[in-house]
Amino acid sequence: MTRLKQILSAALAALALAGCTGVPSGGGSGVVVLDIGHCVESPGAATPGRNLEECRFWYKYSYDVKREIERAGYRCTVCNRGNGTGLDAELAAYSRRAGVVHLRRPGRGAERYPSRYHPDRVGSGVVSADYAIYRHAAAAVFLHHNSSGGWTSGASPSIIICNRHNGRPLASAIAAELNANILNHGMPNGGRPCTVQTRYVDADRSASWMNACDDSGIPAAVVEAAFLNNRGHAAFLADDANARRYARAIGRGIVNYLRRPAPRHIRRDENMPDEGSFGYAAESRRLSVPGAKILRR
Ligand SMILES: [Zn+2]
Numbered sequence: 001m002t003r004l005k006q007i008l009s010a011a012l013a014a015l016a017l018a019g020c021t022g023v024p025s026g027g028g029s030g031v032v033v034l035d036i037g038h039c040v041e042s043p044g045a046a047t048p049g050r051n052l053e054e055c056r057f058w059y060k061y062s063y064d065v066k067r068e069i070e071r072a073g074y075r076c077t078v079c080n081r082g083n084g085t086g087l088d089a090e091l092a093a094y095s096r097r098a099g100v101v102h103l104r105r106p107g108r109g110a111e112r113y114p115s116r117y118h119p120d121r122v123g124s125g126v127v128s129a130d131y132a133i134y135r136h137a138a139a140a141v142f143l144h145h146n147s148s149g150g151w152t153s154g155a156s157p158s159i160i161i162c163n164r165h166n167g168r169p170l171a172s173a174i175a176a177e178l179n180a181n182i183l184n185h186g187m188p189n190g191g192r193p194c195t196v197q198t199r200y201v202d203a204d205r206s207a208s209w210m211n212a213c214d215d216s217g218i219p220a221a222v223v224e225a226a227f228l229n230n231r232g233h234a235a236f237l238a239d240d241a242n243a244r245r246y247a248r249a250i251g252r253g254i255v256n257y258l259r260r261p262a263p264r265h266i267r268r269d270e271n272m273p274d275e276g277s278f279g280y281a282a283e284s285r286r287l288s289v290p291g292a293k294i295l296r297r
Contacts, residue, residue, distance in 0.1 A: 030138045031075040031135050032069050032076040035078075035080065035081075035128040036055060036143055037058060039080055039107075042109070045146065046147075046228060048151050051238060054147075056091065058143040063078075063247075064247035064248050064251065065143070065250050066078055068247075068248045068251025069254055069258075077101060078098045079100065080100050080103065081102075082102055084104070105127040107124050112126075112289055115130055115212040117215070118216070118270065120270075120287075123208035126208070129220070132213055140213050140219070140220040141220070141221050141250070144224050146225075152231065155190030156230045158183060158195070158225040159194065159195055159225065160222070160223055160224065161222040161224055162219070163214040163219065164200040166213070166219040167213075169261075170221045174254065176256070178253070183225065186242060187232065189233075215274070219262070226246070271295065281296075
């Protein structure tokens with residue numbers, strides 16, 4: 001995409017986000033939204049020597065995920081919550097290649113704010129979920145790497161996290177591709193597979209952006225299958241051909257999901273706590289985030 005087109009596309013996205021009042025639901029447009037986790041202003045996890053950085057990795061390889069999806073005949077957009085400024089020449093080139101739409105809300109630290117569409121949902125990085133909602137996404141996949149504790153060679157609990165109502169079939173399809181082709185097939189993990197974890201957090205927790213997608217009927221998954229503090233994972237992903245294999249496997253997983261989409265759950269009443277969620281209303285009443293909607297019941 002040319003620079004001018006990029007600016008126009010970001011401006012249109014910002015306008016639409018600012019001007020939209022209705023609550024769109026997922027699936028209508030068929031587009032897959034891929035989100036590059038974190039942003040250059042706050043780049044996320046890294047290896048001890050910083051030769052691999054989470055955000056930088058996905059600026060480079062989100063393109064391979066996107067291509068796999070497009071090759072199967074689906075549309076795909078890559079976004080990032082950052083400003084798109086402060087990219088070095090290499091990152092700027094990757095950004096242009098993937099056509100990254102910068103949402104211009106990097107957030108400071110773990111700044112939490114409400115979703116534009118579901119303002120009782122509060123979390124950091126909600127702007128990316130709002131973008132998926134605005135695009136009526138068929139699926140939203142948040143591209144991350146994990147990290148825990150110290151430098152290790154052991155097996156790591158590779159997971160795909162998903163939203164409660166809509167995400168499991170999407171996350172399972174991604175995990176299946178990683179298990180069949182990547183984990184323990186070049187990327188050592190002590191024989192342990194990647195598992196799926198439904199992450200349901202209530203109104204006031206940091207990953208509530210997943211729930212905002214759920215409310216609009218959008219399956220969402222966070223890829224946390226690689227640990228940058230794991231020597232085996234880091235060595236595997238530091239190799240360009242392997243990194244592309246990893247990205248393409250995620251793309252194939254998404255495509256496999258799109259070919260067999262599951263029925264959508266859409267939140268029925270925006271004034272009521274999410275169906276069946278324990279403690280949600282109480283958490284909502286404790287919200288002290290500017291602009292957040294407090295559920296009274
Ligand atoms: Zn991350």
